[in-house]
Amino acid sequence: MPELPEVETVRRGLQPALEGARLVAVEARRPDLRFPFPERFVERLTGRTITALGRRAKYLTMHADDGLVLICHLGMSGSFRVETAGTSEMPGEFHHQRSKNETHDHVVFHTELPTGERSRIIFNDPRRFGFMLFSEGVPDEHPMLAGLGVEPTGNALDGTLLASLLEGRRSPLKAALLDQRLIAGLGNIYVSEALWRAGLSPLREAGTIAKASKKARQQSDRLAGAIRTVIADAIAAGGSSLRDHVRTDGSLGYFQHSFAVYDREGEPCPTPGCGGHVERIVQSGRSTFYCRACQR
DNA sequence: CCGATTACCTGCACGC
DNA sequence: TGCGTGCAGGTAATCG
Numbered sequence: 653m654p655e656l657p658e659v660e661t662v663r664r665g666l667q668p669a670l671e672g673a674r675l676v677a678v679e680a681r682r683p684d685l686r687f688p689f690p691e692r693f694v695e696r697l698t699g700r701t702i703t704a705l706g707r708r709a710k711y712l713t714m715h716a717d718d719g720l721v722l723i724c725h726l727g728m729s730g731s732f733r734v735e736t737a738g739t740s741e742m743p744g745e746f747h748h749q750r751s752k753n754e755t756h757d758h759v760v761f762h763t764e765l766p767t768g769e770r771s772r773i774i775f776n777d778p779r780r781f782g783f784m785l786f787s788e789g790v791p792d793e794h795p796m797l798a799g800l801g802v803e804p805t806g807n808a809l810d811g812t813l814l815a816s817l818l819e820g821r822r823s824p825l826k827a828a829l830l831d832q833r834l835i836a837g838l839g840n841i842y843v844s845e846a847l848w849r850a851g852l853s854p855l856r857e858a859g860t861i862a863k864a865s866k867k868a869r870q871q872s873d874r875l876a877g878a879i880r881t882v883i884a885d886a887i888a889a890g891g892s893s894l895r896d897h898v899r900t901d902g903s904l905g906y907f908q909h910s911f912a913v914y915d916r917e918g919e920p921c922p923t924p925g926c927g928g929h930v931e932r933i934v935q936s937g938r939s940t941f942y943c944r945a946c947q948r
Numbered sequence: 949c950c951g952a953t954t955a956c957c958t959g960c961a962c963g964c
Numbered sequence: 965t966g967c968g969t970g971c972a973g974g975t976a977a978t979c980g
């Protein structure tokens with residue numbers, strides 16, 4: 653389920669075990685994910701210390717002490733989990749989840765912090781739409797990241813910028829918001845959620861909220877605000893449920909979040925006094941959930 | 949420039 | 965119990 657908030661949640665969850673840690677061993681248990689692993693994947697990572705863990709859109713970046721950057725994408729079904737053991741002085745057993753299905757554990761990073769604390773950071777991905785690539789220089793210049801649009805976090809995405817991005821676009825709003833070249837990090841869930849919060853129909857021609865009229869300006873302001881808050885709220889929820897998650901089962905990633913319209917076909921629209929109900933339609937081959945009564 | 953379709957891959961919920 | 969169908973949060977290529 654990884655859209656930007658989930659990837660950010662994963663990044664924060666991995667930080668304690670990975671930032672400042674040395675990769676004492678790396679395992680790639682198959683030759684590829686979505687793409688083949690880069691040349692000498694294991695050799696180039698083994699022995700490196702990870703100095704920083706970053707994120708751009710839905711991409712995680714692991715920065716090594718020799719300048720190498722590992723770019724990771726979780727695809728549709730990728731997740732990380734952390735299993736922590738004792739220190740090298742006091743080894744102890746790794747916590748093992750008997751319930752965990754290890755069939756799709758494709759990559760394992762064996763880490764050790766300066767404190768001697770050791771962990772296993774395990775990448776699991778049943779569908780293998782995820783991938784890992786190397787970047788030698790600035791990751792933002794890597795072909796995979798170079799074309800990405802504005803982050804919906806922070807204040808950069810305001811109504812004016814959003815209007816300029818949508819100006820002249822004939823595509824439906826839904827498609828425009830999913831376009832990573834415009835806004836980077838929104839996915840199928842949060843696009844539906846943001847459009848509902850903004851009271852805008854996913855079917856609307858994108859360019860129509862970028863006109864010079866007062867109404868269009870209000871709508872682009874409202875949509876930009878809705879995008880930023882839905883993302884910020886999801887990150888906040890992920891962060892708070894994550895602490896629990898780590899303690900109980902060591903897994904990182906997907907928090908259960910309750911959505912207003914996503915996957916709620918047929919349910920009453922949660923807008924107070926609306927009286928409409930949530931519909932599911934298909935746009936560019938993917939489900940969109942919205943309320944035609946309050947989203948225009 | 950646009951949208952629709954297909955592909956990649958496994959798991960799961962569903963109806964029969 | 966099994967089998968077929970459709971669907972799933974990702975990106976990218978192709979075709980009209």
